[in-house]
Amino acid sequence: MSFKEIPTKSLMFNPFSMIEDDWFLITAEYDGKTSTMTAASGALGHMFRKNVAYINIRPTRYTKSFVDQAGEFSLSFFKNTPENKKILGYLGNTSGRDENKIERCGLTLNKHDGIPYFEEAHTVFLCRNLYCSPYKETDFVNKQTESDYYPLKDYHDMYIADIFRTLVPA
Numbered sequence: 001m002s003f004k005e006i007p008t009k010s011l012m013f014n015p016f017s018m019i020e021d022d023w024f025l026i027t028a029e030y031d032g033k034t035s036t037m038t039a040a041s042g043a044l045g046h047m048f049r050k051n052v053a054y055i056n057i058r059p060t061r062y063t064k065s066f067v068d069q070a071g072e073f074s075l076s077f078f079k080n081t082p083e084n085k086k087i088l089g090y091l092g093n094t095s096g097r098d099e100n101k102i103e104r105c106g107l108t109l110n111k112h113d114g115i116p117y118f119e120e121a122h123t124v125f126l127c128r129n130l131y132c133s134p135y136k137e138t139d140f141v142n143k144q145t146e147s148d149y150y151p152l153k154d155y156h157d158m159y160i161a162d163i164f165r166t167l168v169p170a
């Protein structure tokens with residue numbers, strides 16, 4: 001399937017349900033290898049005079065080193081169907097360290113501007129990393145949020161990335 005570029009600001013969607021309920025895949029390629037992982041936290045908005053995505057990746061994720069080394073990655077958003085939930089559940093519960101989950105998951109990998117994304121997505125953001133910083137215990141203004149969300153102190157790194165291209169099925 002071919003994808004076409006559209007202006008990011010022409011999108012009409014609910015980012016809250018798209019992130020929390022539908023989930024998405026963070027995918028990057030480095031040194032000829034591709035890695036992907038499911039995410040269900042983040043934000044979309046405007047920062048540094050750019051359209052941006054905020055995403056969160058724990059240092060333990062195999063995909064993190066791909067994102068960090070490539071500097072560019074895609075965010076692929078899918079319809080909330082039982083079949084997609086099963087696939088994204090698999091990609092979010094298995095590490096690419098342990099098996100070739102991209103080959104096994106049944107999704108179709110494609111590339112745009114050299115960045116891998118999945119053809120079954122309804123919306124794809126091609127992103128360039130701008131900023132990355134770990135959440136710190138001492139920076140939580142609301143200590144209850146910190147202890148509720150990070151009982152194991154396994155803080156994410158927070159990324160702010162420029163959405164430099166938005167793709168939808170042609």
Ligand SMILES: Cc1cc2nc3c(=O)[nH]c(=O)nc-3n(C[C@H](O)[C@H](O)[C@H](O)COP(=O)(O)O)c2cc1C
Pocket residue numbers: 023035036037038039040041042056057058060061062063064088089091092093094095096097156
């Ligand atoms: C619904 C869902 C949402 C997730 N959200 C995130 C997230 O925002 N950040 C994160 O680091 N891991 C998140 N994960 C966990 C990773 O997707 C999971 O650890 C995955 O196996 C990592 O794969 P990798 O080691 O191949 O990179 C999520 C998992 C699921 C199922």
